[in-house]
Amino acid sequence: MKTTRADPQPADFTDVRATNLAVVLRHLRAHGPSSRAAIAASTGLNKATVSSLTGDLIRQRLLRESGLTSNRIGRPGTTLALDGSAYAAIGLQVSADRLTALAVDFAGDQLLLWHRAFDGEPATTGAGRAVSAIAALAQRAATRVRQQGRQVLGLTVAVPGLVADGGTVRLSPPLGWSDVDLRGLLSGSLRQPGLDVAVANHAGLAAVAELRYGGHQVELDLTYVSGVAGVEAGIVVDGRLLHGSRGFTGQIGRFALGTAGSPTLQDLAGVEPLVRRALPGFDPESLTDLAPAVEQVAVLARSGDPGALAALGDTGRHLGQGLALLANLVNPELIVLGDHYAALAEWLIPAAEAELTRNTLAPDAGGVRLTASSLGLHAAALGGAVSHLDRVDTGSLPAKR
Amino acid sequence: MKTTRADPQPADFTDVRATNLAVVLRHLRAHGPSSRAAIAASTGLNKATVSSLTGDLIRQRLLRESGLTSNRIGRPGTTLALDGSAYAAIGLQVSADRLTALAVDFAGDQLLLWHRAFDGEPATTGAGRAVSAIAALAQRAATRVRQQGRQVLGLTVAVPGLVADGGTVRLSPPLGWSDVDLRGLLSGSLRQPGLDVAVANHAGLAAVAELRYGGHQVELDLTYVSGVAGVEAGIVVDGRLLHGSRGFTGQIGRFALGTAGSPTLQDLAGVEPLVRRALPGFDPESLTDLAPAVEQVAVLARSGDPGALAALGDTGRHLGQGLALLANLVNPELIVLGDHYAALAEWLIPAAEAELTRNTLAPDAGGVRLTASSLGLHAAALGGAVSHLDRVDTGSLPAKR
Numbered sequence: 001m002k003t004t005r006a007d008p009q010p011a012d013f014t015d016v017r018a019t020n021l022a023v024v025l026r027h028l029r030a031h032g033p034s035s036r037a038a039i040a041a042s043t044g045l046n047k048a049t050v051s052s053l054t055g056d057l058i059r060q061r062l063l064r065e066s067g068l069t070s071n072r073i074g075r076p077g078t079t080l081a082l083d084g085s086a087y088a089a090i091g092l093q094v095s096a097d098r099l100t101a102l103a104v105d106f107a108g109d110q111l112l113l114w115h116r117a118f119d120g121e122p123a124t125t126g127a128g129r130a131v132s133a134i135a136a137l138a139q140r141a142a143t144r145v146r147q148q149g150r151q152v153l154g155l156t157v158a159v160p161g162l163v164a165d166g167g168t169v170r171l172s173p174p175l176g177w178s179d180v181d182l183r184g185l186l187s188g189s190l191r192q193p194g195l196d197v198a199v200a201n202h203a204g205l206a207a208v209a210e211l212r213y214g215g216h217q218v219e220l221d222l223t224y225v226s227g228v229a230g231v232e233a234g235i236v237v238d239g240r241l242l243h244g245s246r247g248f249t250g251q252i253g254r255f256a257l258g259t260a261g262s263p264t265l266q267d268l269a270g271v272e273p274l275v276r277r278a279l280p281g282f283d284p285e286s287l288t289d290l291a292p293a294v295e296q297v298a299v300l301a302r303s304g305d306p307g308a309l310a311a312l313g314d315t316g317r318h319l320g321q322g323l324a325l326l327a328n329l330v331n332p333e334l335i336v337l338g339d340h341y342a343a344l345a346e347w348l349i350p351a352a353e354a355e356l357t358r359n360t361l362a363p364d365a366g367g368v369r370l371t372a373s374s375l376g377l378h379a380a381a382l383g384g385a386v387s388h389l390d391r392v393d394t395g396s397l398p399a400k401r
Numbered sequence: 402m403k404t405t406r407a408d409p410q411p412a413d414f415t416d417v418r419a420t421n422l423a424v425v426l427r428h429l430r431a432h433g434p435s436s437r438a439a440i441a442a443s444t445g446l447n448k449a450t451v452s453s454l455t456g457d458l459i460r461q462r463l464l465r466e467s468g469l470t471s472n473r474i475g476r477p478g479t480t481l482a483l484d485g486s487a488y489a490a491i492g493l494q495v496s497a498d499r500l501t502a503l504a505v506d507f508a509g510d511q512l513l514l515w516h517r518a519f520d521g522e523p524a525t526t527g528a529g530r531a532v533s534a535i536a537a538l539a540q541r542a543a544t545r546v547r548q549q550g551r552q553v554l555g556l557t558v559a560v561p562g563l564v565a566d567g568g569t570v571r572l573s574p575p576l577g578w579s580d581v582d583l584r585g586l587l588s589g590s591l592r593q594p595g596l597d598v599a600v601a602n603h604a605g606l607a608a609v610a611e612l613r614y615g616g617h618q619v620e621l622d623l624t625y626v627s628g629v630a631g632v633e634a635g636i637v638v639d640g641r642l643l644h645g646s647r648g649f650t651g652q653i654g655r656f657a658l659g660t661a662g663s664p665t666l667q668d669l670a671g672v673e674p675l676v677r678r679a680l681p682g683f684d685p686e687s688l689t690d691l692a693p694a695v696e697q698v699a700v701l702a703r704s705g706d707p708g709a710l711a712a713l714g715d716t717g718r719h720l721g722q723g724l725a726l727l728a729n730l731v732n733p734e735l736i737v738l739g740d741h742y743a744a745l746a747e748w749l750i751p752a753a754e755a756e757l758t759r760n761t762l763a764p765d766a767g768g769v770r771l772t773a774s775s776l777g778l779h780a781a782a783l784g785g786a787v788s789h790l791d792r793v794d795t796g797s798l799p800a801k802r
Contacts, residue, residue, distance in 0.1 A: 010446045011420035019412035045411045162763050170764060221646040235730070237638060237645075244638075244732025245622040248763040251729035256722075256760070321657075328652035329636070329730060331645025359657070362563050362649040363571060 017053075018395030020045060024053050025062070025393045028082050029108070033066050035077035054080055060397055061086035062106060082107040087398060088150040090141050091384025093158045093202065094118070094134060095228055096174045097289050101141040102381040105150065106389060108213075112144060113378065127180045134182075135189040142192065153398055154196030154391075156384030157182060158205045160229040162248045167199035170248070174229030196388065202226055203250050203338070204241050205383030207234025209375055210336050212386055216371070223332040224373070225252070225323070226380075227271040228290075228339045235330055242330070255322050269318035271340040278311040291377065294340045301347050312347035319348060320355025324365070327356060331366045338373040345372030418454075419796030421446060425454050426463070426794045429483050430509070434467050436478035455481055461798055462487035463507060483508040488799060489551040491542050492785025494559045494603065495519070495535060496629055497575045498690050502542045503782040506551060507790060509614075513545060514779065528581045535583075536590040543593065554799055555597035555792075557785030558583060559606045561630040563649045568600035571649070575630030597789065603627055604651050604739070605642050606784030608635025610776055611737050613787055617772070624733040625774070626653070626724070627781075628672040629691075629740045636731055643731075656723050670719035672741040679712040692778065695741045702748050713748035720749060721756025725766070728757060732767045739774040746773030 023043050028034060031042070040050045057063040064083040084105030093100040099118045103111040116137055119130070134157065142152050159182065161172030167183025169175075183199045190197065207224035216222065224234040231253030235242040242249045253266035267273060275282065275293040278300065282293060300308035323335055337345050337352075349370050357365045373379060392398060424444050429435060432443070441451045458464040459481075467482040485506030494501040500519045504512040517538055520531070535558065543553050560583065562573030568584025570576075584600045591598065608625035617623065625635040632654030636643040643650045654667035668674060676683065676694045679701065683694060701709035724736055738746050738753075750771050758766045774780060793799060 009420075010424050010444055011417045013414075013417065015420075016412045016414065016417055019410075019416075023411050043411055162767075171762065233730070237643060238641075240639075242638060242731060244767070245734035246732060246763070246768050248732040248767040249730060251762045254729050254760070254762045255726055325656055325726060326730060328655050329634070329650060329727060330643060331647055331649040333646035359655070361572065361652045361655045362647070366645070366649040367647050 020049065020395075021053055021057065021397065022393060022395035024050065024057065025082075025395070028063070028080065029393060033079045033081040035079055037077055039080070057397075058083075062392065062397065084109050086150060087153050087392075088145040088148075089153045089385040089388035090138065090145065090155040091158065091205070091381035091386070092134065092138055092141070092155065093378060093381035093384065094130075094175065095160065095202075099134060099137050100378045100381045101137050102378055102385055103141055103145050104382070104385045104389070106153070106392070108386075108389065111148070111150075112141060113381075114141065127175075127177055127182075127185075130175070131180070131182065131185045132189065135186050138186065139190060142190070142195070151398065152192075152195060154198065154388035155186075155190075156198040156200055156205065156387050157186065158202045158380035158384050159199060160202040160226075160232060162251075163199050163201050165247050167197070169199065198384075198387070200384070200387070201232065201234070201247070201250065202228065202380045203232035203234035205234065205381075205387065206338050206373075206375070206379035207236050207336075207383065208241060208390070209379045209383035209386050210234075210338070210373060211236055211239070212390075213375060213382065214336060214373060216334055216336070218334045221331070221333040223326060223330070223335045224338050224379070225319075225335060225341060226338045227269075227341045228377070228380075231266040231270055231319075231322070233326060235326075235332070237330065252322055252326055255325055265318065265322040269315050269322060274311055274315045274344075277314075278305075278308040280307070290340055294343050298343055301344070309347065312344060313351045315344075316348035316351030317355050320352035321359055323352065323370075324356050324359030327360045327366055327368050328362075331362070332368050335368055335370050336373045337370065338375070338379055339377050342372040342374070342376075421450065421796075422454055422458065422798065423794060423796035425451065425458065426483075426796070429464070429481065430794060434480045434482035436480055438478055440481070458798075459484075463793065463798065485510050487551060488554050488793075489546040489549075490554045490786040490789035491539065491546065491556040492559065492606070492782040492787070493535065493539055493542070493556065494606075494779060494782035494785065495531075495576065496561065496603075500535060500538050501779045501782045502538050503779055503786055504542055504546050505783070505786045505790070507554070507793070509787075509790065512549070512551075513542060514782075515542065528576075528578055528583075528586075531576070532581070532583065532586045533590065536587050539587065540591060543591070543596070552799065553593075553596060555599065555789035556591075557599040557601055557606065557788050558587065559603045559781035559785050560600060561603040561627075561633060563652075564600050564602050566648050568598070570600065599785075599788070601785070601788070602633065602635070602648070602651065603629065603781045604633035604635035606635070606782075606788065607739050607774075607776070607780035608637050608737075608784065609642060609791070610780045610784035610787055611635075611739070611774060612637055612640070613791075614776060614783065615737060615774060617735055617737070619735045622732070622734040624727065624731070624736045625739050625780070626720075626736060626742060627739045628670075628742045629778070629781075632667040632671055632720075632723070634727060636727075636733070638731065653723055653727055656726055666719065666723040670716050670723060675712055675716045675745075678715075679706075679709040681708070691741055695744050699744055702745070710748065713745060714752045717749035717752030718756050721753035722760055724753065724771075725757050725760030728761045728767055728769050729763075732763070733769050736769055736771050737774045738771065739776070739780055740778050743773040743775070743777075 040047045066081040084107030087106040090103045099116040101114045160174045162170040169180045203226040222236045233250040233252045255265040256262045278297045441448045465484040485508030488507040491504045500517040502515045561575045563571040570581045604627040623637045634651035634653045656666040657663045679698045
């Protein structure tokens, strides 16, 4: 997703038009249906330009006229809205025990949300069987969306761990994968020439979803912390996901809180260790799906169970220490506790906040706030889909077919 | 220095022109004197556009015609170069024991480099006396530059520690300052209305200088590690300094390598602890200026002194552990050991590299390389000056006077 170059590129009138198309799309994305006059007033573009830009976008079926505004004096104006009928985007989320597919239309409305049981571990068979299962679900989702008459803008697969720029999973400890060319294998089995297939890190995509759909008043500097497999962070800087030189960012779970050989942040503050501690009678073999266990921890905590509360307090304190390292380095405005952490946030946040403040050099923890995600367990799938809407919203309109 | 907004701003032809002015300036900055034809060929701008843009820049005295190219067939072309005669920028670097002032002209040539003994600690007198000393040196540098007939594009002061967006030093442990409105105080005492005065973090400004003058083949993702006062990092992401939501980034020295209360990275890998250990007979009171002591450590190491080599090895190992945390989070392409570390890099880097690789999740440490800065002890002052050239290079030309 790296698009910035250090050297500016020559600009021409095409770029001005792309920028202004983006301004109109982002305005409607942020503010909902608006009249041409309201778009002009709010963006600073002149009315003739807005008419020309929206004309293009209507012809491209990215906008539609949605009705008349009558709540004003004078001639009623036509209201424009994002058009969900022509395009869709798909996100697919891979974890050790299940696949999630999610599609949204261009207006951002959810078209489908499917879960499938999955065995991510390649064991002796290589990742081939796992990739086939991912491809089959992707194919079904794309087919469903097309049957509804929508063109697929793209498909992005979210994987926990290190994903290199070309879409190769360099290392995914939760899946037991290393050097799996997931993008290449998927592109091959989907046999959909021209379909934009991408693979990216789980927490990074969840952060993209959180920025757009999380309901936060934060535009630029947000970090999403995922506890779904190990502990990973998706770090948004200046409104864009922190990519690094090769795409390997956000590996906060590897912080060793101690000298060499000490336990890491994910040993001390991971969701699985927390569940094992809070539910001592729990059968470790049944832990492939953490969600029911996490729910049980929440029930115990709500009932005042001392063991569960102690485990949550310790987890929160360690999480806060780890997040202080991150806050000292990147100074986010908001840290969002995602997926399983969100369900336990009311007990984790007080302990985490105290440690975060205590261990951050800047007064008041550099202004960072901690909150819980409201996006549930499929934020990364949503982010995968949303990333293709984001690309259109920067003025890069889909090719006509 | 935060300029990006999440929402794109409407563009018009003025923006196209600013972008293309930037393209021409950046081309000449990177490639040296070039003919109009060479600029057009290399940037993709057409020749008429290049002629018009360079005409503007010559009238603004940012470019000059520097001679004829004759090493080609046909009519000799005129060569254009950055013009250093009309503008200059000033950087000022504050440390606990000295002030450094540096000025460059618009062509990037150094005009002056001054050092002054300094007592940064405000003790009982507040920061007032320190600020007066800084203002006096800034005033002298600005006067000197103006006597040479150059307009001052701006002045930036580098301070170790936390600098808030408005130029207030929130916390500088090395200087013993908290909540000193340095920008306001300086602007007041300089009495130069219209002079662009800024205050920013030491390591961040050094990173800006390193990116431009370090001689590295790295455009986008570079981290500069300063050991001049504590341990701080200047993190460049996608070619821009990582700013965070309030400007408090790069505080790598605060990592506690252990449980709560453990020594921090700067306790274990700071330059001052290293010197104290490598030179056991050294008088701590004489440590206000570390440079001679650092040189002595290098001399001992070169002679094979076991104590110095052991201290350097331990420091390098701890530094590598701290840099691994940073590499796991932001995945830089290059980490540059700056200021005092640079003088000791040949002993620090081997130990640091091994730990960095061992503690980074990504194979091969995510591709990051370690190297030593060649910019010496005034990189932050240079970065302060350069930041004003950078602003012009983005197409924001100086106002005519």
